[in-house]
Amino acid sequence: MQHRVRAVLLTPNNTVLLIKRIRPGIDPYWVVVGGKIEPTDASPEDALRREVHEEVGGEAEIVSLLRTIETDEERQDFYLATIDEWNFEDRTGPEFSQEGRGEYLLEEVPLTTDALDALNLLPREIAGVLRGAVERGELGAAN
Numbered sequence: 001m002q003h004r005v006r007a008v009l010l011t012p013n014n015t016v017l018l019i020k021r022i023r024p025g026i027d028p029y030w031v032v033v034g035g036k037i038e039p040t041d042a043s044p045e046d047a048l049r050r051e052v053h054e055e056v057g058g059e060a061e062i063v064s065l066l067r068t069i070e071t072d073e074e075r076q077d078f079y080l081a082t083i084d085e086w087n088f089e090d091r092t093g094p095e096f097s098q099e100g101r102g103e104y105l106l107e108e109v110p111l112t113t114d115a116l117d118a119l120n121l122l123p124r125e126i127a128g129v130l131r132g133a134v135e136r137g138e139l140g141a142a143n
Contacts, residue, residue: 001072001073001074001075002036002073002074002075003036003037003044003074003075003077004034004035004036004037004074004075004076004077005034005035005036005037005044005045005047005048005051005076005077005079006031006032006033006034006048006076006077006078006079006126007032007033007034007048007051007052007060007062007078007079007081008032008066008078008079008080008081008126008130009032009033009052009056009060009081009082009083010080010081010082010083010111010139011082011083011084011108012084013108014110014111015108015109015110015111016032016108016109016111016130016139017033017056017083017086017106017107017108017109018030018031018032018033018106018107018109018119018121019031019032019033019055019104019105019106019107020103020104020105020106020107021102021103021104021105022102022103022105023102023103024102026102027120028120029119029120029121029122030107030109030119030120030121030122031121031122032078032126033051033052033055033056034048034051034052034055034076034078035047035051035054035055038050044077045062045079048060048062048079048081049062052081052083053092054091054092055091055104056083056086056087056088056091056106057086057087057088057089057090057091057092058083058084058085058086058087059083059085060081060082060083061081061082061083062079062080062081063079063080063081063082064079064080065077065078065079065080066078066079066080066129067125067126067129069123069125069126076123078126078129086106088106111134111139112134113131113134113135116130116131116134117131
């Protein structure tokens, strides 16, 4: 089973950093930052910090485990984290140089239900978790 870690990155601007994926033949969709745990990672949290650095050129402060989504093929641990500074030009992830992977665009999305509802955020379960947290006032403004 593949084990992945993901970071719901909250910014000082009351936004969440998401990656918009544009791939040939597929409607655009958004994902939270993250990837698979490598054998060289000391822990899932270390893997998450590495992935954030590779994908957005920043350093995350992990707050807590938000949700785990598990299927027969993979386990994804979604962490709530904060990030103060990032530079998408400093990203180093190997996926960015692979042919045929499409585009990876970093977007700051307001923490509102309207903004989240306007996205095709995958997986759908995490989209619902984030929307619910915003509605309850746990992450940002409700609308």
